[in-house]
Amino acid sequence: MTEQLRIASGAEHRWGWPVLKNLLRAAGALLLGAAVALLVSPLAAAHISAELDGAGPGDFGVITLGVPTESGKPATTKVEVRIPDDVQLRTVRAAQVAGWGIDITKRTIPPIYKDDGTPVTEVVDSVTWTAQGPGIPPGQFGQFALYVGPLPDAATLALPTVQTFSDGTTEDWAQAANEGEDPEFPAPTVTIGATAGAADGSSTLASVIPWAALGFSVIAVALGIFAIDRSAASRRSTDVAADA
Structure with missing residues (x-):
């Protein structure tokens, strides 16, 4: 029974975690690419x-x-x-x-x-x-x-x-x-x-919110990948210990 559980765990490690990790890495790459595109693309002219x-x-x-x-x-x-x-x-x-x-x-x-x-x-x-x-x-x-x-x-x-x-x-x-x-x-x-400051602040806030959301998304993906890598490393260590 123990041997069967170890084999199942190994199969999960070989197929489940790598696939999920690759998907998350791909999502992270897409988000980072979107951020770079927003920064360098001429979505709006440089207004006066x-x-x-x-x-x-x-x-x-x-x-x-x-x-x-x-x-x-x-x-x-x-x-x-x-x-x-x-x-x-x-x-x-x-x-x-x-x-x-x-x-x-x-x-x-x-x-x-x-x-x-x-x-x-x-x-x-x-x-x-x-x-x-x-x-x-x-x-x-x-x-x-x-x-x-x-x-x-x-x-x-x-x-x-x-x-x-x-x-x-x-x-x-x-x-x-x-x-x-x-x-x-x-x-x-x-x-x-006096309303100038409030208006400028609202405009600034409106422009910051989408960037903040994008930044948090990138950070979340990065943390997810880090957690999965740590989990996978822990599983590999457990498998090695079990084999020993």
Whole structure:
């Protein structure tokens, strides 16, 4: 009877555990491959981003645009930021960027008034930075800042932006990013006021959750394989001891 149990245990070791272990190893390889694919595949273009320093409606603040040049594209040589027609910012000042020139255009509006009663009849329509050198090479990014205000009494502010490359081609980042949608060329948008942090946090959390799930899956498979290897090693040790 003991000999029969030992033979059955050996058969289980020869057929059950190796097959299961190979399946788990294959699953682990697939998960790792999926992780690598997510990291290197161009599922979404490198969007132009915009960040506000926390200023709220009626305040003055700094908006910083991050402009990347994707790998495989020509260098970025011009960045044109447009102020929407329905937004009237009395003050728009562009930060100097080393190696770039600045051009500002204005439009005429019905008078708006400063706190001291001074009328304002012109507001900035667009700000354009033009590279005086090589621009932003592929695989790198540049930052362009605007000091603006008073900020509108609105939840968000979109700044449509045209990105021009050294070969003359352009990308117009002007599409509205409605809830639940992922446009190809969304306009860089900031959230105004204290809700900015909450909105950014929600977005960050939403993007982190799938990666965390994938990471935990990979870890779980690795631990499973480790446990099976330990179990198999223990069985082999038991078989050797029994044979002795």
